[in-house]
Amino acid sequence: MTGLSGISDLGGLAVGMPAARRPRQARGAGLLVTACVLSVFEVEETDLAQPSRGRAQVALARQIAMYLHHVILGRTLTDIAREFGRDRTTVAHACRLVEDRRDEPEFDAMVGGLETALQAGLAVLPARPTSTRSQATRSQATRSLATHTFPACGTEA
Incomplete structure (x- = not known):
């Protein structure tokens, strides 16, 4: 599957691999990464899904979401590319850009804060997510999860 036409089962996250084949904890971890980035940058899930830049x-x-999926979750560039509807080389370029900008103290502090918040949240992530819900409910739950789980992501608990 290419593009983000697979937005459905994961709260707006593109599904490159059928949801049934992805480990449940990995799906939840991906949701946490995306929710945190959406919260900090105040962008919509649909914005990340656009085929244009x-x-x-x-x-x-x-x-940054691609970078965190790679660094924090240890996902391959190919898997991330499928997830975001991009080419593997685009993901590699994104990771290089983020790494290069980490020389800027303010940018590094922001990305470091995201990494710290995500690592803390992933440590308590349940192995099985709750029951299935509609996409709108999942999107709302994803934002709520970022707000309540990750105050360091720029939202108040």
């Missing part, structure tokens, strides 16, 4: 803020949010 979009606004600079959206492109940066997507690049």
Whole structure:
């Protein structure tokens, strides 16, 4: 599957691999990464799903989300590319851009804060997510999860 036409089962996250084949904890971890990035950058899930680059803020949010999926979750560039409807080389480029910008103290502090918040949240992630819900409910739950689980992501608990 290419593109983000597979937005459905994971709260707006593209499904490159059938949901039944992805480990449940990995799906939840991906949701946490995406929710945290959406919260910090105040962008919509649909913005990340656009086939074009979009606004600079959206492109940066997507690049950081890709970077965190790779660094924090240890996902392969190919899996991330499928998830975001991009090419593997695009994901590699995004990871390089984020790494290069980490030389900037303010940017590094922001990405480091996201990494710390995500690592803390992933440590308590349940192995099985709750029952299936509609996409709208999942999207709302994803944002709520970011708010309540990750105050460090720029939202108040």
